[in-house]
Amino acid sequence: MRFISERVSGVSVGADRPRPGHLHVSQLAHAAYANRPLLFVIGLEEGRVFPSSFEDAVLLDAERAGISPLLRRSSDKVEEAVYATLSRLAAASANPGIEICLSYSCRDLREFRHTFPSWLMLQAHRGMAGKFERSYDGLQRTLGEPRSCVPDASSRALDEAGVVATRLEADRRAREERGPATVSPVEGRDRRRG
Secondary structure, eight states: OHHHHHHHHTOOSSOOOOOTTSOOOOOGGGTTTTOOSEEEEOOOBTTTSSOOOOOOSSSOHHHHHHHOTTSOOHHHHHHHHHHHHHHHHHHHHHSTTOEEEEOOOSEETTTTEEOOBOHHHHHHHHHHHTOTTOOHHHHHHHHOSOOOSSOSSGGGOSSHHHHHHHHHHHHHHHHHHHOOEEEOTTTOSEEEOO
16 A cells, blocks of 8 residues: 555646645645645644655665665655654744644544544644643543544434444444354354353
């Protein structure tokens, strides 16, 4: 999946300059160049913000360090991405005319699990509060109840599709709690393993 993502990320379809009245989408490292008053940064789940660090199979990092300290290591790609992202967001937040909204998906609907905010959101929370000892628990309390198209209760769904998705999620959770089931061919009934 990472391979496909890297190949597609460089492709642009129908690219145009940012125009008033239009939505402009860009990568996080290029955020706020359009000087829009609202900047939405989405997808800030833990593990998705910055590229993964993979060593080159041909020449490992330890071997590179032995040859020359100037050779790039696998961690350099991550460090460069972190620097580019933080510098763009710092430049955007320094502009008094730009409002920044950070968000992350609280649930992975493909793997049916909860996700958590990245450390970038925690750092932003610490900076806004002016309390750099704040933890993820403090961030979660500040964020409050997640807002999702698939909420925990179907009564809070935005539309019919959300109601259906919420019920499917509840059914899946109930099946997990009951444990695996087997069907007896003779009786045709469920038998729970204990």
